[in-house]
Amino acid sequence: MIAITFALPTESSGVRRLLVRNAQDAPNSGMLNGRPVQIFHTGVGERVSTPRIEKFLERRGLSYLISAGFAGALDPELRVGDVVMGSNFSSASLVRAANFGSQASIRVGKLISSSQIVESCDARAQLARSDGAIAVDMETEGIARACAQADLPMLALRAISDTADAPFPAPARVLFDIEKQRTVALRLVLHLIREPAAIRRLLRFRRQIDLARQALTTAISNAVASIPKDAASQRAGSM
Secondary structure, eight states, rough: OOOEESHHHHHHHHHHHHOOOOSOTTTEEEEOOOOEEEEEEEEEEEEEEHHHHHHHHEEEEEEEEEEEEEEESSSTTTTTEEEEEEEETTHHHHHHHOTTTOOEEEEEEEEOOOOOOOOHHHHHHHHHHHHSSEESSSSHHHHHHHHHHTTTTTTEEEEEEEEETTSSSSSSSOBBBHHHHBHHHHHHHHHHHTTTTTTHHHHHHHHHHHHHHHHHHHHHHHHHHHHHHOOOSSTTOOO
């Protein structure tokens, strides 16, 4: 069984549509390119995702895990829809085995996980300078640590949803409340009333999310199809 984790269902919807399921399959499970797959949603941020993934990994029979989702670009050259394979969190055996075919927008580089949403261009530039990372998310580090403790190989794949020079169309707390693990509708509506110009930016951001999801779905499908069963032989973080 291959585990594929996402923070939220909006990230996993493309992969879930590809699953071939039967009546006996558990929720969010099925066959992907002939391989048994279990999708698991961790929630946003390490405080929520780490205890959830640790409990999830108590189950037996997993061959490897793909930590997937969206990320913000730190490298100015990364564009929306590029997919980053996190070299510092991925098992070397899985990196070598993964074949993404004709998908040209795959970048191998360092990922960093932040405890909070990194909103400003200046903050992203500082992260890039200080850590040498090319993209930032909020869950991969905790998931990689849990996989290492469970001796489970891991592949980190993150699709870029927002760029280094244009992070978000609205304040982060308007887009997503980490404590509540959801968007607060009233907060969003009030923001749009105060700043109607944000509507156009939000619509553009929605298109970016769609593009990132499509690229991520393709990358995951290609990875699952190409990684042989015996490739999962090294621990996470062994690059």
